[in-house]
Amino acid sequence: MSDQGLPWGAGAATGLGSLPGADIAEAQRIVLGELPDLPHLPELPARGPGADVIGRTGGLLVELPIELYAARWRVAPRPGRDLRRARDLMERDLDQLAEQAEEYAGPLKIQAAGPLTLAASIELPIGGRMLRDPGALRDLAGSLAEGLRGHVEAVTRRLPRASVLLQLDEPSLPAVLAGRIPTESGLGAYRAVESGDARALLSTVIEAVGVPTVVHCCAPHVPLDLLRTTGAVGVALDLSLLTDLDPLGEALDAGFGLLAGAAPTTPTGRPPTSADLADRVRTLWDRLGFPRRRLAEQVVVTPACGLAGADAAYARAVLAACRDAGRRLSEE
Template sequence: MTGPVTLGREIELPSGHAVLEDRGALRDLAASLAEGVSGHVSRLERSLGCKIIVQWLEPALQEALDGSSRPVSILQPPRRLPVPEAVGLWSGCAEIGADQALWCGDTVPWNAVEEGPFGTLVLGPAATGASGGPRDHALVDGLGRWFDRGRHGVLAVDGRDGAQAVARRILALGREAGLSGEQLLERTGVAFDGAGAGSTREMIAGIRHARDIRAGFAEVGEE
């Protein structure tokens, strides 16, 4: 579900400016979003007979905080979204009565995310180094603080490398963030990043791959 910050950046007012530029309009948008999602979650839970987890997508969060969105006019640069305002928008959405997680792309603005109401943070392969790329030390420090607060994480994988190789990289990340292998199992999940999946078969294979990685935590941890 697109989060209020990113949605506010994408929707335009009649003036041509993004809703993000108008504090009042942004608050109204966030309130309407929370109301709509709350009703949708209630209907789904009644129909499916299970609890729903809402994942908020905020890929534009860093740009909004930096004020680096493309302006309508060079005479009026985009405003910087203050962290307390972003947290306030999320707080309203967090009252929808469902478990929730936050994803904000490969760059995690820890100053905002840590102050937010969400208990679970979703990180993609590029962010965690699960794809084999270099690891961001700011990410390790941020995750350490995140887990110290008793929060949880979901680590997305892309299925390009073997399960044990990815499990080793994720375990190494957990250790750097201050988690033992057992704590990593308790506090994190592994999910398939289906952005590149071209078919249902590929999606199913990716989900199985994520399951194998999580199962590999115990085996790799004993090496």
């Protein structure tokens, strides 16, 4: 743990979740090999429905079954085949993790969709997203909180020496707050969720799960002021989308952690080097005006977002570059 009280050591690096391919054993070998100080449970959406972030998280919900209908997830009257598949994939992943990381004794990150992004993605049985119904939204947050608490317990049972860090993926959060989630017709948009309501929903989940939590948003206009007051310990964001540094500076000054998305996730030539990534993070830190001694403790180097769209060689090279960039920053 850092001197700032954050749940990772100085110079840490990690991935944000998804990787290419469909072989979970190989994906976990890569993560444990390339990210030894802060590994994460990989997600492999190429395996199909139930391995995507919405279906995967939907499989964790308690007393709120979901199913696929016309290639979209919706609330189901009872558990069915789609839900069993999502849960079976997760069980397989956790068993494989236990086999490969049996003796691991450091921080371990797991990921799940947050309540606002889930509500913007899952449909009600009568049509329309859960986002349209405040009661359904509250029920969803409660179900997610209970399900994630059980998920953390399942991980801890398998890896009793590890300490779990939760990442809530909220890519839809800025659009939800701005009233920019389109209705099914495409002719309108759902009413904006008030900041106070969004804060309460996130806090419900974070407080109930009871482990350090970071919120990941790889979209423009991340609501940092809101996230600082949810009980989260940090934020994960794409550095290339930052336009206003003041809110980030205020969050970091208050001790918030930053998972700095420094590495591009789609190949545009050679993979970035560790020097490239360290320079990018260092330049941002210096622009914010903070002392260098805090950098390696407060910042974790990551890809800009998930790596499912990359090829295996590029994904592995990016994770290795993030690891070595973190080490460079910790040696300064």
